[in-house]
Amino acid sequence: MARVRVEYFAVLREHAGCSHEQVETQAATVRALFEELEARHGFPRLPSLKVAVNAEFCGWERPLSDGDTVVFIPPVAGG
Amino acid sequence: MLDEARLSASLDDPSCGALVVFQGRVRNHNEGRRVLRLEYEAYEALAQKEGDRILGEALERFSIVHAACVHRLGSLSLGDAAVWAGVSAHHRGDAFAACRYIIDEVKARVPIWKKEFYADGESGWVNCQVR
Numbered sequence: 056m057a058r059v060r061v062e063y064f065a066v067l068r069e070h071a072g073c074s075h076e077q078v079e080t081q082a083a084t085v086r087a088l089f090e091e092l093e094a095r096h097g098f099p100r101l102p103s104l105k106v107a108v109n110a111e112f113c114g115w116e117r118p119l120s121d122g123d124t125v126v127f128i129p130p131v132a133g134g
Numbered sequence: 135m136l137d138e139a140r141l142s143a144s145l146d147d148p149s150c151g152a153l154v155v156f157q158g159r160v161r162n163h164n165e166g167r168r169v170l171r172l173e174y175e176a177y178e179a180l181a182q183k184e185g186d187r188i189l190g191e192a193l194e195r196f197s198i199v200h201a202a203c204v205h206r207l208g209s210l211s212l213g214d215a216a217v218w219a220g221v222s223a224h225h226r227g228d229a230f231a232a233c234r235y236i237i238d239e240v241k242a243r244v245p246i247w248k249k250e251f252y253a254d255g256e257s258g259w260v261n262c263q264v265r
Contacts, residue, residue: 065175065247066259099264110179130261133246134158134217
């Protein structure tokens with residue numbers, strides 16, 4: 056069980072209905088956490104998705120720790 | 135608004151014969167649709183870090199002296215400057231190449247998102263069309 060903060064942006068924020076939430080999860084990895092939240096919030100299937108933990112890009116198999124801040128990153132479109 | 139004069143001045147160096155500046159502006163069309171305005175949003179903590187990394191890479195990979203990049207957030211109108219990237223160097227070759235590198239990498243990597251508002255009343259997040 057990990058207590059993590061999840062922040063949402065752009066299209067994911069619109070589907071989640073909030074910009075952030077505290078989540079208590081049994082998910083062991085970032086991927087598992089996403090699957091849990093995708094089901095809960097009904098996220099759309101996006102062309103690609105990245106993830107960051109504690110403001111650094113990471114892989115989907117990264118283990119979750121208590122206190123982590125997780126951000127799922129939809130396809131970027133700056134500039 | 136971006137203070138472009140101040141940004142350019144921050145790149146001044148008496149050794150530099152070249153200053154290259156790129157300005158990305160809000161245009162009135164995208165993929166065949168008429169655009170009225172844009173909104174930009176960012177994961178600021180990571181965007182700042184990744185932007186700094188990109189500038190560091192440019193300074194390392196090209197023979198340049200100074201580099202800077204600024205991206206505006208929030209609601210922008212047609213013609214507004216959304217992003218500014220500038221490079222100063224002794225010579226123009228690497229100045230042009232480094233400036234191109236910076237804007238290309240920013241567009242590919244930095245967690246900033248763009249919502250377009252169309253003339254037909256619809257809106258959408260760019261690159262996020264549902265599969």
